[in-house]
Amino acid sequence: MPKWFTPAVVICGLMFAVAPILIAEAPYESTMGLVQKIFYVHLPSAWMFLLAAITCGVASVRYLFGGNPRHDRIAWSAAELAVLFGAITLVTGPLWARKAWGTWWQWDVRLTSSLMGWMVAVAYLLLRKYGGPGSDKLAAGLALFGMANVPFVYISVNYWRTIHPTTNVVPTLPTSFGVPLWFSAVTFLLLFVLLLRMRIRLEEQRTRLDALYLAMDEHR
Amino acid sequence: MTFLRTFLVVLLLIPAAFDLPARAQQPPPQQQDEFIPIEKLPPQDQLPAAPLLVAAYSFVALALFAYVVSVARRLGSVQQELNRLESELKRSGRT
Numbered sequence: 001m002p003k004w005f006t007p008a009v010v011i012c013g014l015m016f017a018v019a020p021i022l023i024a025e026a027p028y029e030s031t032m033g034l035v036q037k038i039f040y041v042h043l044p045s046a047w048m049f050l051l052a053a054i055t056c057g058v059a060s061v062r063y064l065f066g067g068n069p070r071h072d073r074i075a076w077s078a079a080e081l082a083v084l085f086g087a088i089t090l091v092t093g094p095l096w097a098r099k100a101w102g103t104w105w106q107w108d109v110r111l112t113s114s115l116m117g118w119m120v121a122v123a124y125l126l127l128r129k130y131g132g133p134g135s136d137k138l139a140a141g142l143a144l145f146g147m148a149n150v151p152f153v154y155i156s157v158n159y160w161r162t163i164h165p166t167t168n169v170v171p172t173l174p175t176s177f178g179v180p181l182w183f184s185a186v187t188f189l190l191l192f193v194l195l196l197r198m199r200i201r202l203e204e205q206r207t208r209l210d211a212l213y214l215a216m217d218e219h220r
Numbered sequence: 221m222t223f224l225r226t227f228l229v230v231l232l233l234i235p236a237a238f239d240l241p242a243r244a245q246q247p248p249p250q251q252q253d254e255f256i257p258i259e260k261l262p263p264q265d266q267l268p269a270a271p272l273l274v275a276a277y278s279f280v281a282l283a284l285f286a287y288v289v290s291v292a293r294r295l296g297s298v299q300q301e302l303n304r305l306e307s308e309l310k311r312s313g314r315t
Contacts, residue, residue: 035269038276045280084287091283092276099269193282198291205298212305 001201008194015187022180029177038096040180044188045088046114049193051151052082053117056175057147060140069207072136075143077199081122081192087120101163108162113153120146128197145217 003150019040059075062068088125093111094104105111121141157166173181 033269035272037273041276041280083281088280088283091279095272095276095279097273099267196288196289196290198295202291202298203297205295205302209298209302209305212302212309216305216309 001197002148005197008190011195012187015183018185019180022183023142023172025125026180029175032100032115033113035096038092040119040184042089042092042096043078043181044185045085045092046193047084047185049085049089050153050163052078053121053143053150055154055196056082056121056143057150061142062138062148064140065139071205072140072162072181073200073202073207074196075140076128077196078129079121079143079146080123080199081195083118083125084195085188086114086121090115090118108164109156109160110153110162110164113149113156117149117153120149124151163206 023037023040026037027041030089056075056078059071063071063075075085093114098104124139124142124146125143127135127185131138154167156162157164158168170181
């Protein structure tokens with residue numbers, strides 16, 4: 001692991017300890033009250049989900065056109081994080097919606113496209129696990145669809161009628177809501193980087209292991 | 221032509237004829253003449269926010285913890301396998 005990894009883990013741990021205090025001290029939103037505090041984990045995890053889908057897509061493009069296995073390892077690792085953060089987004093969202101909207105789920109464009117993006121990431125992982133030889137290239141192609149879906153997820157709320165808040169909410173947040181949100185977002189970003197590095201390390205070690213097995217077979 | 225017209229009119233009237241008694245049975249909408257505090261609602265109509273909030277934060281904590289443990293375990297087993305193979309190769313003088 002690189003030298004920065006351990007200090008970053010400590011910083012991330014401290015930030016995760018401080019974040020609940022900031023969230024608890026944030027004021028209640030006028031119409032939603034206590035349940036609005038789900039926002040401070042829902043939105044950062046949604047951002048990390050989109051970031052993971054973009055990372056997976058960019059690495060897949062570079063792998064498809066450059067053929068460097070390192071990019072494939074990054075794409076595979078990012079796809080796993082897209083599934084993790086996507087699952088968090090898709091679970092915390094309905095828990096918030098049940099109280100705020102009176103329903104768990106709406107088949108509107110933001111929610112449906114997010115679910116679709118998550119399913120693409122799940123499909124990527126299934127393809128890598130059970131696809132056999134050649135699945136790396138096929139999965140890289142699939143990752144492009146996941147990445148193409150990201151701008152659609154983001155801007156959909158501004159163009160289609162939906163009960164999901166628009167993208168104008170965050171830039172107009174008062175400081176009392178903004179500070180815990182941005183602190184939480186930076187914490188999630190740091191966690192994302194750490195998890196990605198850890199997951200890439202796992203793929204690197206697996207590659208080394210495969211190379212060792214090959215070397216042993218050649219010597220027999 | 222007249223037959224066809226009559227047929228279409230009857231066809232359109234049939235659902236309306238079935239719908240009329242159903243509409244007649246519905247009570248007229250009532251105007252709200254008082255505010256009721258949420259505590260006075262029956263328990264099934266009250267939806268407290270705290271369990272939803274706790275469920276959301278618990279899920280986040282559990283999901284992140286489970287993922288970190290999963291990656292650490294996979295990394296640990298691969299590392300163990302690597303060490304075993306490397307020492308085996310060293311012992312047989314193939315390094």
